Amino acid sequence: MDLRTLLRTGRVMAIVRGRDADASLRTVLALVAEGIKIVEVSLTSHRAFDVLAQARAELGSGAALGAGTVLTTDDTRRAVEAGASFIVTPGLGKGLDEACRLELPVLAGALTPTEVAAAVSRGASAVKLFPASLGGVDYLRALRSPFPQVPLVPVGGVDANSARDFLEAGALAVGVGAPLVGDAADGGDLGELRARARALLASVQS
Template sequence: MDSPDLLARLRRERLVAIVRGSDAEAALRTVLALAEEGVFLIEVSLNTDEALGVIARAARELAPGTALGAGTVLTADDVHAAAEAGARWMVTPAVAESVGVAADAGLPVLAGAFTPTEAVAAVRAGADAVKLFPASAGGPSYLKALRDPLPEVPFVPVGGVDAAVARDYLAAGATAVGVGSPLVGDAAHGGDLGALRARAREFIAVCAEDAQP
């Protein structure tokens, strides 16, 4: 997947699932269950137990339509290790060295930023979209205020995004939303996959509302 593909996928799917867990086997099952339910942009955080192994195994088992990314990517070493494991795009929590390294390697990047200055810096460093993080500190009204001077920046709010708030962010102009625990729950720690699947269907339905074809 190249950079235009990531942005197109974000605009079409409007949902990024963030998997972070303390149990590698459970994290892998979570990734596969999400894909089976129709969540096709999935980020595995590098602070997941045995994260690179989870990414490698998921990359082998997922259908071609699923775009598997790596999250919490901070350093050049993180970029190279995640890409070697099979991650096709990178997610950072901040405007770190990893943004430029990934962009130089031709890997799409969703870069973390919160302020207008950080958002502009992320785009200049090579980010394809900006992960508004922690989005809960500002809420949908803050996103709307950011978009007034920066209408061309694709924002993906992350942090505290439940299904109702996801709807509000999308209405405020978010390109997509990134969702961790409100979607994944305890599944990546060995919890209930059935509940995970139900939440996935709910988020997919919310993100499909008024979506552009």
């Protein structure tokens, strides 16, 4: 899977983190149905590996379905077994190294210039700028100067209002969690989730 191309064309990666496995699965399926092409299921979710496996069965082999908050070698291996087609890490660790060993695309978490450079040197497909809220759009612009060729994906504090600003500042795509998912993955209203998904896509595609 060419994760960079998917991020460049999809513009949005949804991040699902929930306390209700059934609701998390419904959330993933609803987001994809609304046109969000890339979805990450955080391993901090209840029964995350089951959610991944069921979503893969529902969506088929071609869906861009990833495992997030991957920290360890075991996390990576179990995510692959559950059907994840890419890995997202909060930082640089053994989960990143194992994914690269398995030749699995990785969106690796980094914040400082040193971490960005390390993520690239260790084989990350793209770099998750996290938490993006810490420096905002200006910090992304500053990083783009020494790293013009590094694909950066801001995550953490990104919403429908700021997503377009990040993209215009040079982000490859944006990752959006709670502002998009809300309480849907905990059993909340799917209609409201769908409306937020449509609003977010309209913002980044306009």
